[in-house]
Amino acid sequence: MLVRPYFLTLLFSGDGEPVPVVSPDPGLEKEWSRGTDYYKVIAWERPFPLWLAEAICQELASLLTVGGRGRPFSPSKTGRIICKIARNRGWQGTGRWFEPPDRPVFPGLFGKRDSFARLLPQVLAGRLYSLREIAGSLSRMGLAVMEGALEFLVHLEVLDGRVERLAGVGLTTDGRFRCRRCGEEHRILEDFYPEAPLPCRVCGSCLALGPVTSLQPLYCRRGALLAVASPVSPKGTAQVSPGESREESPGESFKESPQENLRGSLGEGPGESLGESRQESPGVSSGERVQEPGESPQESSGESLLESPGEGIRQVSATSELPLVLPELTPWQKATAREVLAFWEREELRSFLIWAVCGAGKTEVVFFAIHRALSEGKRVLLTVPRREIAKDLGKRVEDCFPGLEFTLLYGGKKQERPGGGLVVATTHQLLRFTPFFHLAILDEADAYPYRENRMLTGALANALLPGGKLIYMTATPDEEWRRKAVRGEIGLSRLVLRHHGHPLPVPVLCKHPLPPAEAENWLPPPEVLSFLRQAGEKNRQVLLFFPTVRLTEKAGRALKNAGLLPAVDFIHSRDEHKDRKLQAFDCGRLQVLATTTLLERGLTFPRLDVIVLYADREEIFTTETLVQIAGRVGRSSAAPFGEVIFIGEQISRPMEKARLWIAGMNKEAEKLGFLKQGTSHGN
Ligand SMILES: [Zn+2]
Known part of the structure; x- marks a missing residue:
């Protein structure tokens, strides 16, 4: 890469100090200034790398306007200042002013x-x-x-x-390099070029989106x-x-x-x-107030759906042009949808947590708020941490908002609809946004890689306009959010019952010796094998969770080679065939899939049982992860039951806590009075 040159250019008008500009070619200013108040353009003949040109330009701007007031502009003095600033930054700065030639640059x-x-x-x-x-x-x-x-x-x-x-990557006011895309100040890498006396700074944090450099x-x-x-x-x-x-x-x-x-x-x-x-600044947020409910012409569109009884698929035509097609919501989904709408309308509340059990249909619930916001002309972001889930979400948005022009962004996919109010994207894509959205909804809010990733947390906060609102959705909120919700610092709605009204399958905890993970000829215990066989006979699919990629591959191969089960494969995040394998499992060509926590959330398979092996490996199988894994089972109303088995050499605390968490949700659901009874496969 060549160091692209940037020039310092000064524009003179009749009524004041010259205006400094960073330019890729001063000839452009010359041509542009025709027909403006600027009568003269001069440029410093020695170019600078962009970050330095920018820093000098800033200092010059403040000197010329503050320091130079009342005194005539001195080209030589200004030149000396430029030299000095450049030298202080380790760059040769000597040069002279010249007037760009009078011919078109391009x-x-x-x-x-x-x-x-x-x-x-x-x-x-x-x-x-x-x-x-x-x-x-x-x-x-x-x-x-x-x-x-x-x-x-x-x-x-x-x-x-x-x-x-x-x-x-440019200088902050206190002289440090900072990535302007992700805000990183520490992981700024140096790359040397033969023709440049100073290294190029590259951000090491957001490299996945393509390099961002100081040049x-x-x-x-x-x-x-x-x-x-x-x-x-x-x-x-x-x-x-x-x-x-x-x-x-x-x-x-x-x-x-x-x-x-x-x-x-x-x-x-x-x-x-x-x-x-x-x-956020209180000074600028006032212009960004969310519209008052009374100001909205489509105020009642969402409510009417929530209040009117109905059967099956309903189509709602709002008073606006925007249709919303949703399956009929359950009474408890409607209750949450109402709470989310109330949150959208109440200006003082900024964050809201939807704590919904796996398979509760939280996405549908939040579609009302999206519909309302879009009808009010607001911009909405629907974001998820992972590509696979973004893809799936894109399809659901297409189904539920027929004809809506929306932008869909994830690694490898760029479906841009400029002017559309809705953006569906993975959280990484938010690094390419400036503050833009009135409402941001983060689904699977506690999932890797969003969880504990400061860069992505920052990106989400940055994509939101001052005064904008944020909704988190998850089945397993972390402790901090639970605490904030209890204290009333953020709004909360709980959705403790699945859309089909049946209880969550409660995990069975099994203490059982397991082959050492390093074993050459790794084979699952005979009990697991016979479970897999029986599941096959009942036409059920099984996800077998393992703590590591190595074990997943080893077990998958062992099961395949043993010829004991017909349709087995394995999958993990580094697997280049993962899309194909997922599809094969989805359409039933595979009966058993050995997997890492890659499939812990987001996807739904109708007739599914899960077994977690080495479930006592606490560093991988945390309480939240186990709750999510258990949440894969029994999601469809056609087959609302299934087996969840956690097998470990001992019963870990997270195993026990996950079981209590799920049983507790079922108990709460029972109190609502809507819980359907029955716990067997029914086959
Ligand atoms: Zn960066």
């Missing part, structure tokens, strides 16, 4: 602006994108832009004040980062207030106010703006 470039400027606002709606990501998005929308021209075209939008540019820019719509720091420029001519920019809808084009916006933008140090944007 012939025909300005002629291409129209279609580009029309699409870019849609591409950048709520996003923080690299040039490559912009190019990809544009080409999916049918506009191919040559790589060389793309940065120049985006730069013209920067000059017009509609777009902000940040070095992917390459990221772009977002201006004001999207909600810089709450007041602009350095005392003039503050046309600082687009965060509130203003948030009113824009994704499909709208950018606001027009060329030079003023350019001036206004200079005060925002990228380090500042990003750093601050991750916090």
